[in-house]
Amino acid sequence: MxxxxxxxxxxxxxxxxxxxxxxxxxxDPGGMLRHTASAGAQVRESAALAAEANLSVLADDGRPRAVVIAGIGTAGRTGDVLATVAGPRCPVPVIPHRSAGVPGWVGAADVVIAVSASGRSPEALGAAEAAHRRGARLVAVGAPDSQLQSVAERARAPFIPVPRRAPARASLWALTVPVLLAARTLGLVKVNEADLAETAARLDADADRCRPTAxxxxxxxxxxxxxxxxxxxxxxxxxxxxxxxxxxxxxxxxxxxxxxxxxxxxxxxxxxxxxxxxxxxxxxxxxxxxxxxxxxxxxxxxxxxxxxxxxxxxxxxxxxxxxxxxxxxxxxxxxxxxxxxxxxxxxxxxxxxxxxxxxxxxxxxxxxxxxxxxxxxxxxxxxxxxxxxxxxxxxxx
Ligand SMILES: O=P(O)(O)OC[C@H]1O[C@](O)(CO)[C@@H](O)[C@@H]1O
Incomplete structure (x- = not known):
């Protein structure tokens, strides 16, 4: 109709x-089922890409006062994932932020993780720029060769590229893993290699149970x-x-x-x-x-x-x-x-x-x-x- x-x-x-x-x-001409079935592969690929980024510089200034995860839509959901995986005993506040810029209190003692699948959402870009201006530590996660990557480079901040193969909502795992690994470098979450491997295997197994031919x-x-x-x-x-x-x-x-x-x-x-x-x-x-x-x-x-x-x-x-x-x-x-x-x-x-x-x-x-x-x-x-x-x-x- x-x-x-x-x-x-x-x-x-x-x-x-x-x-x-x-x-x-x-x-399903765009292949949403296929992209969704790649969740396990997204975990593995993003873990490898995060390992290549120079995340260790984040730890140079010690434990931050707070971590803000800036992004909208699925990119914003990664902040909720980090907050829940970090759990109630996380030593610092983990704050998902979904509007442009960063909260007024953010300053040099804080870390901002700006996330955008396209690398161009005004929310993530605004946050990355504001973090740089205020002297906060910045990490950016998103499409390679994007505006977000340029802001990260200008700020000399680590950038974790997430290849853009699918809409943001079919890229939840590709966006989430770099956020978790950045937080791990800061000592805020305990996610080890076995957790990542088992999560990827679980996503593979569920994709198989949910395959179109079943x-x-x-x-x-x-x-x-x-x-x-x-x-x-x-x-x-x-x-x-x-x-x-x-x-x-x-x-x-x-x-x-x-x-x-x-x-x-x-x-x-x-x-x-x-x-x-x-x-x-x-x-x-x-x-x-x-x-x-x-x-x-x-x-x-x-x-x-x-x-x-x-x-x-x-x-x-x-x-x-x-x-x-x-x-x-x-x-x-x-x-x-x-x-x-x-x-x-x-x-x-x-x-x-x-x-x-x-x-x-x-x-x-x-x-x-x-x-x-x-x-x-x-x-x-x-x-x-x-x-x-x-x-x-x-x-x-
Ligand atoms: O991750 P991006 O590219 O910043 O996009 C943010 C959100 O905006 C949308 O593209 C919709 O405009 C969503 O699909 C997405 O989650």
Missing amino acids: EGTAGVSGHRHADEALLDDAAQLSER ESFVNPAKSLALGLSGSIPIVWGSSPLATVAARRFGDTLSANARYPVVAGALGEAGRGRVGLLDGVFGGLAEGQRDIFADPGDDESDGTRLRLVLLRDGGLNADDDTDEPLAVEERRADAVQTLAERRGVRCDVVTAEGGSALERLASLVAVPDFASIYLALAHGLDPMAVPAITEMKELANQ
């Missing part, structure tokens, strides 16, 4: 299409996408780490599949947003559902919520600075019970792996693929997002 503003696609998901590998590839009944991403089709997804993370993955799923569901989504921390949601489960798209809709209706019949088959719960079950059982694991687990059990009592369907993704980074990867990989399958099932090109381009043109950015 051709909609307004030249947007095309169809309102109801074509479920059969997901098991037609030829159609999937035809409808049919819906064995493919966790296709079944997640089918479960979400036609619903309003609510994505809650059981821990700070799982919340980063939940927000990431919010990003990809919106940009790739163009679904509205509520995403955030279950702890906070439990004190407010959990009320959604009682509302017109939750318990009220479920209570009035006509079980004999044709699933495609709009009148009786109104839009409903679908809960996606990302459960961490992390390693912090003995860590008294974190919220106790048992509290997070009880809360996750509770929201599943709440959803069940109201007839709201719930998908659960549970983290696996040893390190925080690997656990995060295990919560990001399947949802990343699901967002693309959902787009394809609606006949949407997951790569080209006309609204983003139009927004940039209209706002002259």
